[in-house]
Amino acid sequence: MASLAELCIAAAAEAFRGNGEVVATGVGPIPRLAAGLAKSTHSPELLMTDGEAYLVESPVPLGPRAYDARDAAGHLPFSRFFDSAVWTGRRHAMVTPTQIDRFGQINLSYLGGSHAQPKTQMLGVRGFPGNSIYHPNSFFFPAHSPRTFVPGEVDMVSGVGYNPAKRIVGGNYSGVDLRLVITNLCVMDFGGPDHAMRVISLHPAVDFATVQAATGFALIDAVTGETPLPDAEQLAIIAALDPHQIRATIFKDNPPARAAA
Numbered sequence: 001m002a003s004l005a006e007l008c009i010a011a012a013a014e015a016f017r018g019n020g021e022v023v024a025t026g027v028g029p030i031p032r033l034a035a036g037l038a039k040s041t042h043s044p045e046l047l048m049t050d051g052e053a054y055l056v057e058s059p060v061p062l063g064p065r066a067y068d069a070r071d072a073a074g075h076l077p078f079s080r081f082f083d084s085a086v087w088t089g090r091r092h093a094m095v096t097p098t099q100i101d102r103f104g105q106i107n108l109s110y111l112g113g114s115h116a117q118p119k120t121q122m123l124g125v126r127g128f129p130g131n132s133i134y135h136p137n138s139f140f141f142p143a144h145s146p147r148t149f150v151p152g153e154v155d156m157v158s159g160v161g162y163n164p165a166k167r168i169v170g171g172n173y174s175g176v177d178l179r180l181v182i183t184n185l186c187v188m189d190f191g192g193p194d195h196a197m198r199v200i201s202l203h204p205a206v207d208f209a210t211v212q213a214a215t216g217f218a219l220i221d222a223v224t225g226e227t228p229l230p231d232a233e234q235l236a237i238i239a240a241l242d243p244h245q246i247r248a249t250i251f252k253d254n255p256p257a258r259a260a261a
Contacts, residue, residue: 005247007257010230013038015138015180023047023091029246031094036241053077063244092136099154102217104161104178107154128159136177144183144214151216162195185211192220201227204258
């Protein structure tokens with residue numbers, strides 16, 4: 001039986017379908033396995049890195065592994081990665097911010113208080129201001145709650161979204177391209193009015209009311225069905241990409257997909 005983690009991996013892999021020859025970057029175990037699954041199945045044209053300085057033909061498994069950089073397909077140091085992939089839009093990243101709001105603005109900088117004196121200081125904006133205006137982005141959240149999907153606006157905008165109140169006349173927002181949001185409850189996109197977030201599929205045993213109660217803003221119900229369970233081929237690929245079963249540590253007690261609620 002598929003686990004909830006494996007369901008999320010298969011759902012997140014759909015974010016990379018039909019992307020073309022772009023670098024698929026998954027930050028964290030579930031996004032990284034999702035990118036690897038996409039590369040290994042429906043989107044072999046995706047480019048991948050070893051997370052260090054090389055392009056690879058096949059996804060590198062998680063955790064300790066027998067991997068030799070001399071087998072890599074090409075050299076892609078940090079500066080070249082930015083020049084050839086990030087700034088040109090030829091990258092799709094899937095990340096896990098601390099907060100997200102209705103229009104996809106994200107925060108991983110601080111919580112509460114003010115910019116001068118936050119209650120909780122975190123990483124800072126990192127590369128998100130640039131990443132969110134140059135190439136596609138998707139998101140994974142392991143704990144769907146109003147603390148993560150916040151009412152109003154995130155405490156600090158670390159990554160650009162679609163908020164119409166932040167748009168200025170004459171501004172160029174053509175590079176803002178937010179794709180999918182995968183959580184422990186559902187899959188969402190930004191297909192609502194003004195690119196507001198909407199629910200497009202519910203995980204097994206989850207209903208829309210449960211998702212709405214776990215969200216700090218009004219969601220749009222665009223559900224077309226249940227999030228598909230991974231098939232035997234997908235499960236075998238996931239297992240090969242995660243031989244140490246790191247995916248089993250993402251959700252408490254590693255619940256089955258059918259018990260997602």
